[in-house]
Amino acid sequence: MKKLFGTDGIRDIVNENLTVDLAMRLGNAVGSFFKPKYTKLYLARDTRNSGKLLEMAVAVGAAAAGIEVESCGIFTTPALAYVTHKEKALGIVISASHNPPIYNGLKVFCEGYKVSDETEEKLEDIILKGLMDYCNYREIGKYLEDSAKQEYIDYVISLYKDKLDETNLKIAIDVAHGAAGAIIDSIFGALSLNYHVYNNEPNGFNINDNCGSTSPDFLSKKVKEKGYDLGILFDGDADRCLFIDRYGNVVDGDHLMAINALKLRKQGRLKKNLIVTTVMSNLGLEEYLNKNGIILLRTDVGDKYVLERLLKEEAILGGEQSGHVIFLDRSTTGDGIITALETLETIKFFSKSLEELTSVVPKYPQYLKNITVKDKFKVINDKRLEGLKKKYEGIENFRIVVRTSGTEHKVRIMSEGISKELVDECITEFSNLIENIDNE
Template sequence: MGRLFGTDGVRGVANADLTAEMALGLSVAAAHVLAEAGTFKGHRPVAVVGRDPRASGEFLEAAVVAGLASAGVDVLRVGVLPTPAVAYLTGALGADLGVMLSASHNPMPDNGVKFFARGGHKLADELEDRIERTYREHASGEPWDRPTGAGVGRVREYDEGFDKYVAHLVGVLPNRLDGLRVVIDGAHGAAARVSPEAFARAGAEVITIATEPDGLNINDGCGSTHLAGLRAAVVEHGADLGVAHDGDADRCLAVDAAGEEIDGDQILSVLALGMKDAGTLRGNTVVATVMSNLGFKLAMEREGVELLQTAVGDRYVLEEMKRGGYSLGGEQSGHVIALDHATTGDGTLTGLMLAARVAATGRPLAELAGVMRRLPQVLVNVRDVDKTRVSSSARLATAVNEAEKELGETGRVLLRSSGTEPLVRVMVEAAEEEQACAVAQRLADEVKSALG
């Protein structure tokens, strides 16, 4: 039986893999485990619960709220807000626990449950493992110890969460965005209201696309995984830049005035140099993952910024940032963590900081992002394979070794199982795109053959 918790909570097809019963049980288990860990310290615990606009989020939210209240936890329902908003409010309100219902960039039928500890930080692996063990024990029939009478949790709406979060975002910016025209692609997701409001309050002229969620259209041909609409809108409206979020808005990709994509590595480059100039890049270091483009590493070396690389996953970036006391880190996918202002990746904050750098320097985004040159990088997702065997297959190890010899020092290969989806990712980087494509496809075929 595989581990329920992936790199970003518990995910699956809603009402199939992730049922109301599971959401309720996990919530009760989380309350009991955190109580046993001393998180509640003898006081009546409080949880912040939010969700993205997926239709399944409605019944899953009801299940989570019921589970927490039945375990004696008071619940503040903040409604549809981004994942980083739930993390922020968990800390700002002094809550003991935060719960977000979202499957991020995954398609609409999926959903997920993500827990935050006191302060708005992701739970440690050890706590997730204990929650999963406790959940499984009670799912098999062991009864819960349940409070009664005045001991049950109370539930209330917390409508102030939207304004409190937006005010926080605008308040941490180093300068205003007056004079900028920005297109925002909300992915019909959790940032559909938040991001346009934050940019407008910061002084930008805002044009929106994909900001009308109906519960079914989240990530559907829009957002950070589908940039064509944003590219076209930026060019059509003569905007200075465009910002695209994913479904729960913990990530951000951008588009320059010509409609060219600015990925997470380039965003990190711009922000790192801006923070270095301002003296806020602690340790003169930026933290990224092994998926970062080689061009990013070369740019940071040239600019005198140290780069530390971790395993793939924003949680590993965050762990390294906390360990070393660093202020900036992120992933190529657009998860960017500004630890002075957020406890997790925040797509709206990232977009605002990027726009603020454009406004402060008066330089086009394309020029700022030009500090790094992206080397050709090809990513192939191989589905319908046993991803658990990717690291133990001798056949794949041999194939990777041969590919690395072929590429030499001008490229690299990375094979890994996805932490959020049932697939294996094959990444190849090379000096020439044609070579990268050929090697990546050859390795993808090998993965399909070896693990299919």
């Protein structure tokens, strides 16, 4: 079992478990492990106050191992993935994505893809053994600050140029005081979209603070108050995207995958006629896709597992209910900006409003609850949880998923079924048991 890496890289509270020393050791481990095949490491960060500190620590470690380092500054996660794919290089993103600013994280990329669990385990082994690779002084890596933003911006514009003309939609965008704010005008402006950006005044401490994809109420109110046709929500590093319809309702990743899948099929882009999602996606999505002759495959939670299955199946569309959506013929990872533009293209393609498109996708009652615990591994391994699960096994059209967070000290519960009363009862019973186990 991995000790440092979770479902999306290393992520923890800054200056407690995520320290400058750990960041330096990761940079050094990446440099040591990937030499001599790779000699260039790109770095990017979101807007957290701890970002520059951790970025410099990673750079020091990597340069000491003999790797050249180039900082892209404040840059989205998918944008860095694009650059590393294009340049056939390594990358590390300093971001805790949707988490509050007390957290930060370190995500490792190789040629556009998040590294595998196996590679993360090998990097962990180097770090935990305290091994440091110091190259000869003549071979110390250079440090460059030459932003690669324009490469990514030009690429995205090229994908959607002339495809969104005459959409005539009035759009509200919440960038969550995060990395999307650094490039959103360059892309949406170049595509001549009618939009207004909110929450784009980062101060190092307000990223994801009552805004963005984890707090949609702000944008929901703006959409209704100011008469926008729709809203678009990003998280701190812009790998997630959710929408708001004109009535203020949240359109989650399940619905975005559903409506985009139909467009991709009509365009001849939906390879194998399937999409890949996780165990958290709603049963309504599966029902809708089945009715439309599209296959749904499920993986464990985590967009990296969705990507692995997409590559295995040679498919191109997959994602998570939370808004990580992968268009593999466009990007090597979940890209919030590409998801937003694909969805705007889908709205134009079908000549229907967002709410018209999503209203036909059913949604079963589903309850998600996060419980903060002292020891998530103690809780999840308690046999009483399995005993309680058996009580609900065999109930038709009913699911219960209990798992640890890969990024926080939490246990997550998802209950879903036709009966809202049964869903609520199940959540209450599991919540009480988890809290009792944690307090013992």
